[in-house]
Amino acid sequence: MFEKYIGFTQNAIKEIYAYKFRMFIWLLYDFIFLFVEYFLWKAIFTANGGSLYNISISQYINYIAIGLLVTRIARCSIDFDVANEVKSGNVIMNLLKPYSYIKMNFAKHLGYTVGTLFNMIPVLVLIFILTGFKGLTLNITLVFSISLVFSFLIGFLFSMSIGLLAFWLTNIWGLNLFKWNLIAIFSGQMIALNLLFKIAREGFNNLPISFISERFLQFFFLGIGYLSYLLPFQAMTYTPSGIYTGMISGFENISFHIILQVFWLVIMTLIVNTMWKRAQKKIVVMGG
Amino acid sequence: MKRFLLIYLAFFKQQLKCLMEYKIDFLMGTIALGIQQISTFLILLAVFTQINAIASYSFNEILLFYGYSQIVRGIDHIYNDNIWSVGWGKIQDGSFSLYLTRPINIVSHIIMEKIQFDGIGEFLLGLIIFIYAKLQLNLVFSLGDHLAFFIFLITGLAIYFAIKLICASIAFWTVSSGELMTVTYEINSFSKYPLDIYKNVVLKSLLIYFLPFGVVSYIPMAYFLRDNQSIGKVLGFSYTSNNFLIMLTLIITIIFTIISQFIWKLGLKKYNASGT
Numbered sequence: 001m002f003e004k005y006i007g008f009t010q011n012a013i014k015e016i017y018a019y020k021f022r023m024f025i026w027l028l029y030d031f032i033f034l035f036v037e038y039f040l041w042k043a044i045f046t047a048n049g050g051s052l053y054n055i056s057i058s059q060y061i062n063y064i065a066i067g068l069l070v071t072r073i074a075r076c077s078i079d080f081d082v083a084n085e086v087k088s089g090n091v092i093m094n095l096l097k098p099y100s101y102i103k104m105n106f107a108k109h110l111g112y113t114v115g116t117l118f119n120m121i122p123v124l125v126l127i128f129i130l131t132g133f134k135g136l137t138l139n140i141t142l143v144f145s146i147s148l149v150f151s152f153l154i155g156f157l158f159s160m161s162i163g164l165l166a167f168w169l170t171n172i173w174g175l176n177l178f179k180w181n182l183i184a185i186f187s188g189q190m191i192a193l194n195l196l197f198k199i200a201r202e203g204f205n206n207l208p209i210s211f212i213s214e215r216f217l218q219f220f221f222l223g224i225g226y227l228s229y230l231l232p233f234q235a236m237t238y239t240p241s242g243i244y245t246g247m248i249s250g251f252e253n254i255s256f257h258i259i260l261q262v263f264w265l266v267i268m269t270l271i272v273n274t275m276w277k278r279a280q281k282k283i284v285v286m287g288g
Numbered sequence: 289m290k291r292f293l294l295i296y297l298a299f300f301k302q303q304l305k306c307l308m309e310y311k312i313d314f315l316m317g318t319i320a321l322g323i324q325q326i327s328t329f330l331i332l333l334a335v336f337t338q339i340n341a342i343a344s345y346s347f348n349e350i351l352l353f354y355g356y357s358q359i360v361r362g363i364d365h366i367y368n369d370n371i372w373s374v375g376w377g378k379i380q381d382g383s384f385s386l387y388l389t390r391p392i393n394i395v396s397h398i399i400m401e402k403i404q405f406d407g408i409g410e411f412l413l414g415l416i417i418f419i420y421a422k423l424q425l426n427l428v429f430s431l432g433d434h435l436a437f438f439i440f441l442i443t444g445l446a447i448y449f450a451i452k453l454i455c456a457s458i459a460f461w462t463v464s465s466g467e468l469m470t471v472t473y474e475i476n477s478f479s480k481y482p483l484d485i486y487k488n489v490v491l492k493s494l495l496i497y498f499l500p501f502g503v504v505s506y507i508p509m510a511y512f513l514r515d516n517q518s519i520g521k522v523l524g525f526s527y528t529s530n531n532f533l534i535m536l537t538l539i540i541t542i543i544f545t546i547i548s549q550f551i552w553k554l555g556l557k558k559y560n561a562s563g564t
Contacts, residue, residue: 022467029471035491036478043485044335047342052335174316174406181323190327191334199337208336208347217337224330 004099005107012111016119023119030068030123034130037064053198055247062131062245063192067237069127070244071189072116073148074155074236078109079179082163083172092283102160102276109156131244140243143254147240150261155236157268164272167279186228188238194247196225232268235261292396299400307405317406321365325358325413328480343485348424349513350481355418357480357505360441362411364448369404374456376466384559395453395552427512439534440508443541447504448476450541450548457548460555476501482510483522492522503540507533 016023038061045057052060082105085091094101117124162179166172184190200222204214228234239257242248248257307314332354336347345353378384387394429437455472459465479501483492495502502522510519511533519533520526527533 019464019467021462022464025467025471029474032471032475032478035488036486039486039488039491040481043342043487044339048339052338169312171310171313174313174318174320177320177406178316178323181320181327185323185327185330191331195334199334204337206336206338206340206347208333217333221334 005103008104008107009111009114012108013115013118016112016115026116027119027122030120031126034065034068034123034126038130053195053202055192055195055198059245059247060192063241063247065127065130066244067189067241069120069124070148070151070237070240071187072120073113074151074187076109076155076159077112078105078156079159079163079166079172079176081105081108082160083166083176086163086166087170095280095283102272105160106156109159113152136244140246143258144240144244147243147258147261150258150265151236151240154232154261154264154268157265157272158232158236160272161268161275164275164279167275167282182231183233183236185224186231187233187236188228188241192242192247193225193228193234193238194242196221196228200225229260232264235264292392295392296400300403303403303405314405318409321406322409322413325410325417328354329417343482343487344518345482345485348421351417351421352425352427352513353482353505353509354480355414355416355421356509357476358410358414359418360444360448360504361476362407362409362414364445364452365407365410366404368399368445368449368452369407370398370402371452371456372466372469373402374398375459375464375469377464379459379559380464394556425513429512433512436511436534437508440511440537443537444504444508446541447500447544450544451499451501453548454544454551457551457555460558472499475499476504479505482506484518489524493524496523497540500540500544503537507537 041060041064042057045052045060050057082091085094091101094104158179162172162175165175169175200218204217207214207217209217228238235257239248239261242257243254248254332347332350335342340346342350374384387397390397392400451472452469455465455469457465458468462468475495476499478486479495483495483502483506486492492502495506506522507519510522511530516527516530523536
């Protein structure tokens with residue numbers, strides 16, 4: 001059933017390695033990113049005596065480091081390819097062929113991700129040096145791996161839905177930028193989501209903006225926290241990273257997050273399938 | 289010069305028409321760049337509910353650095369965005385040849401061809417943050433300060449320009465340099481915080497002497513907020529006169545402009561050779 005798609009995966013891997021200079025540059029960027037984030041958060045945590053809202057510096061650096069790996073797995077740029085094919089009309093060619101357009105794109109995305117991860121090996125080594133395997137039990141590793149697979153799938157489906165939007169909107173450049181920024185805030189990539197809830201619950205030591213009260217700021221952070229749980233992005237990044245670093249711990253909490261991932265997986269599958277069915281009808285209308 | 293402005297105006301009118309064509313996309317892009325700002329603001333806000341200073345910088349001081357860096361980034365984004373297309377495929381697909389047939393300077397033609405209106409949101413939010421922080425800090429500029437500010441702004445834009453031009457020129461040899469440009473450009477986001485907070489000499493020197501994004505936003509704001517001693521620590525040497533910082537900025541700008549022009553011209557020759 002999957003044999004006919006393996007070719008796409010292999011091609012995608014080859015495509016990634018066709019541009020060695022490009023791969024080297026990305027590798028360099030990852031190193032710089034880790035380097036800077038490390039010093040930035042270190043400065044922040046040291047300024048507060050080594051911990052912030054009872055999150056220790058080492059736990060947070062773990063979170064940043066593993067977050068880089070998780071983001072790379074959840075990240076998907078297939079929307080760019082799909083939108084280009086829609087714009088140029090090449091998408092028609094795929095309808096004539098005996099394979100599913102969505103499965104074909106998934107096979108491609110799988111190839112890109114495997115290629116990227118392979119290229120990331122030196123960074124992965126650094127990540128594991130930074131995080132160590134402290135407190136990592138077999139069970140946690142297992143759950144972490146499962147949630148990583150889910151975040152990979154959700155990332156793909158979400159990207160696919162954005163790409164298919166090109167059938168209705170011609171230009172998706174702005175939308176794409178919009179997507180990356182929403183992900184940055186609500187996925188927990190920039191601030192761990194549990195930090196948001198801790199800010200909302202615990203008292204402040206300092207009021208950054210004099211005319212905005214503590215209550216209002218707490219309410220504001222609580223709002224962002226809740227909004228994150230209403231959007232699919234936290235299932236893409238925060239869940240695996242949180243499980244790995246112990247920010248999400250305990251049977252109930254972990255189950256809740258995994259179930260939420262399954263929920264988004266189902267919803268996104270339905271959305272993508274519906275969109276694709278509608279899109280196909282749209283092509284016929286335009287063609288006729 | 290008059291001719292340049294006239295042509296620019298003609299291009300500008302075309303750009304406005306394009307903008308009207310893709311209204312939704314423009315709106316999305318502007319909002320997206322705005323959200324990008326807000327997310328950094330959120331981190332700062334979250335952190336400063338517990339801490340009153342990072343490496344001696346208060347919330348408002350860090351906002352001043354951040355706001356200013358976004359002003360420069362925003363202006364650069366608005367007027368100098370088309371240079372990306374050189375790195376991302378104009379050389380690869382050969383459409384770069386078009387520029388060679390036109391009776392205008394190539395670099396000015398590239399700049400004129402596209403005005404990125406999306407950058408307006410980035411610029412305005414930066415301006416608002418900057419003005420807010422300036423008021424909160426009770427920072428009053430004298431006439432000399434205004435002049436210094438103006439020089440810093442121009443040199444900052446020139447440094448951005450030079451770095452982008454160098455990265456784009458690499459494409460003359462490697463065919464495509466979009467990734468290099470993206471990565472280099474993204475590194476500037478590390479200079480939105482005062483460099484003192486990074487407790488690492490290599491990183492600080494890198495951001496001042498190798499990829500001088502630190503000169504774009506760190507030196508100007510530190511000039512207004514800190515004394516010679518603490519800036520000297522970041523630069524790696526001590527100096528006495530405050531005007532020295534302006535000199536240093538000018539020198540670094542001139543060096544980078546010359547390098548960028550040199551590499552660009554060298555690349556252009558290479559392109560001619562392979563084209564025929």
